[in-house]
Amino acid sequence: MSYDSLLFDVDGVLLGFHPNHPTIYRQAVVATFDAFDVSPSTADVDAFIAGAKIDDMRHVCDRLGVDFDEFWPKREANASRLQCGMMNRGERVPYDDCAVLSDLAAHHRVGVVSSNQHETVEYMLEQFEFAHLFETVYGRDPTVEGFGRTKPDTYYIEQALADLGVTGGLYVGDSACDVRAAHDAGLDSVFVRRSHREGYDLPEEPTYEVTSLTDLPNIPGVASEFSA
Template identity: 50%
Template sequence: MCYDAVIFDDDGVLTTPTAMDVHRAAVRAAFEEFGADPTTEGVDGIVHGSLTRIRRVCEIHGVDYEAFWPRREAEAAAAQRAAMERGEKTLYDDVSALSDLDRTLAVVSGNQHETVETVLDRFGVADLFDVAYGREPTVEGYRNRKPSPYYLERAVEELGADSNVDVLAADRAGADSAFVRRPHRDGYRLAADPTYEVESLEEVAALC
């Protein structure tokens, strides 16, 4: 099949996943600005939780949810930038295979848009992609993250083209999907079947 455009996720596809300690440190830094010291359970509730859970953790610690959220997003973006600078979050070697791919390329990530921009600029791959979307640093932006097809549909519309949440988002947007089974996803079970399952971006390039 011939594809007009190919859309990639960031974490775990273009770059190595961000360590959980980095996410936790960002949450703690955000709470510190409000004079709060949450438990590890509370921190993980922010990192992994639904909006309802996140709101509840803020209430427990007397922190205004609406004021906390943009600080949390800013700290998360700063923490991931620092992880890149320390060499802890890196670009996968096979991203170079995309240089020879004669297709319109885009990035759609559930990460903060600021983090996506940092990835593209720091690793010198911004010119590979015509469109890049990460979530806005708002509650609504978090609500619209994958598996919602919101940002994926925005990218498809802008292009003018005909992981579990990624596969679901593609399915809901009516798009084909390729699941890149990186080593950290060994044994990972998908809730929906991707169109293709591959082990590298070279294989993605070959599909096109």
């Protein structure tokens, strides 16, 4: 068996987290409410952070008198702007083991599928000179529908597979939703257990687990391509 395609998540896989990385998303939410002259409570902001649900976010906006459909694209733009600023300042940089990507791209069809904003993902790939390595790139659309299609939904993974003209391969991620999305899309999964995932429990067993991207060529089916 050999894997004809490799798809990568971005945050926590290719791009390192800032020690205070959740703060940037809180800042984006607060900045967006500021544009509507609204001061949200801590609980209101919490509804927009990790594990956020569209119904809960919409409820907060309704209660605060803010049109959620107007709020959302502004929030996405603020989140992208703030994240790109972190990259510019060197506060978020790629992991050193991304050096293996050029070899992987030489032997496989590779792509990116991230739940982050598409604008942020494209900026990251250009900023760190990775764009030429990937044949297809998907982040989420800056719409409510785009947010609803993020992992573990398989929508963007399926789009990437269609672009590559393949039906199988590996998806490399660092979260439970990455593993679930991979399997639901018919892909094998690689879970990258970096330092920020120490002690992290996976409800679903990944096909492979590694601690570095440099371990990928040691995976059967990836290694066969390198020896070809």
